[in-house]
Amino acid sequence: MAQSVERLQQRVEELERELAQERSRRAVGGGDGGGGRVRIEKMSPEVVDSNPYSRLMALKRMGIVSDYEKIRTFAVAIVGVGGVGSVTAEMLTRCGIGKLLLFDYDKVELANMNRLFFQPHQAGxxxxxxAEYTLRNINPDVLFEVHNYNITTVENFQHFMDRISNGGLEEGKPIDLVLSCVDNFEARMAINTACNELGQTWMESGVSENAVSGHIQLIIPGESACFACAPPLVVAANIDEKTLKREGVCAASLPTTMGVVAGILVQNVLKFLLNFGTVSFYLGYNAMQDFFPTMSMKPNPQCDDRNCRKQQEEYKKKVAALPKQEAVQEEEEIIHEDNEWARRFCS
Known part of the structure; x- marks a missing residue:
């Protein structure tokens, strides 16, 4: 009986894969993505209704970005394609990112319909x-690579690290940025471990269980605090977070909060990649007071992650090797004694 159930489950998974592949073929085949559009080789600033990039390219004309077309040269990995990750993927796809690598092991459920992006017919x-099927229809110019597995297992973790190192727009080159959109500390620590070892810049994001606050954080190994430098209590106390969840109780989830966090995350990604504005190292969001706290955290010299400590030493050497800038001392203005205003203000 058990073997029959297992065979049925395997067959269901095979049919799901075949269905997804067929949908992908329809999305790419014929060039119109099943109601979409043909691929565009080069971004154009031409202001016509048929140009999907005209509003984006206008950022150059407005003086915000010097070279928007550069967006197509970047490869970004998104770990966790849930409430924040799916919307993040959609925004980057609409912005014309070069390549997206998506990692998740979960399935779409009707319980996810309170969020943005996924639709009821995708359940199962x-x-x-x-996500790949939907995103290909939105923008066929973007390259997609999807991995349906849990990155925290030993075997999958090694493959995850390999794709960070070699999954760039040009195969064999590293990707440009990793985005953490997961909902558990175990996965965050796995991403942190991989990025510290590889010296990979990444951004972390999260939404609270009560659905009314969230945050994003930029982590540059060696330069800023990693996720292990100042870990949450559940990590520092070595508690198995699976034991904290109560049966029949789930975290709250608002599409508004998820959308806000995804929006500030992608905004930070665009500023980081395209070099405009001020990139935030940490930006929080509290919906109850509409409060957006910001801060930057330096790495902990006694961090538990040895690769973090190693990256800190490398960063110190890099800074020490930079040419020193001589401080220019301004001469003090001489105030003459016969100046009535000088006597008045200096007495």
Missing amino acids: LSKVQA
């Missing part, structure tokens, strides 16, 4: 399959 599909 893996999140990465459903």
Whole structure:
């Protein structure tokens, strides 16, 4: 009986994969993405209704970005294609990112319909399959690579590290940025471990269980605090977070909060990649007071992650090797004694 159930489950998974592949073929085949559009080789600033990039390219004309077309040269990995990750993927796809690598092991459920992006007819599909199909239809110019697995297992973790190192726009080159959109500390620590070892810049994001606050954080190994430098209590106390969840109780989830966090995350990604504005190292969001706290955290010299400590030493050497800038001392203005205003203000 058990073997029959297992075979049925395997067959269901095979059919799901075949269905997703067929949908992908329809999305790419014929060139119109099943109601979408043909691929565009080069971004154009031409202001016509048929140009999907005209509003984006206008950022150059407005003096915000010097070279918007550069967006197509970047590869970004998104780990966790849930409430924040799926919207993040959609925004980057609409912005014309060069390549997206999506990692998740969960399936779409009707319980996810309170969020943005996923649709009821996708229930039962893996999140990465459903996301790829939708995103290809939105923008066929973007390259997609999807992985339906849990990055925290030993075997999958090694493959995850390999794709960070070699999954760039040009195969064999590293990707440009990793975005953490997961909902558990175990996965965050796995991303942190991989990025510290590889010296990979990444951004972390999260939404609270009561659904009314969230944050984003930029982590540059060696330069800023990593996720292990100042870990949450559940990590510092070595508690198995699975034991904290109560049966029949789930975290709250608002599409508004998820959308806000995804928006500030992608905004930070664009500023970081395209070099405009001020990139935030930490930006919080509290919906109850509409409060957006910001801060930057320096790395902990006694961090538990040895690769973080190693990256800190490398960063110190890099800073020490930079040419020193001589401080220019301004001469003090001489105030003459016969100046009536000088006597009045200096007495």
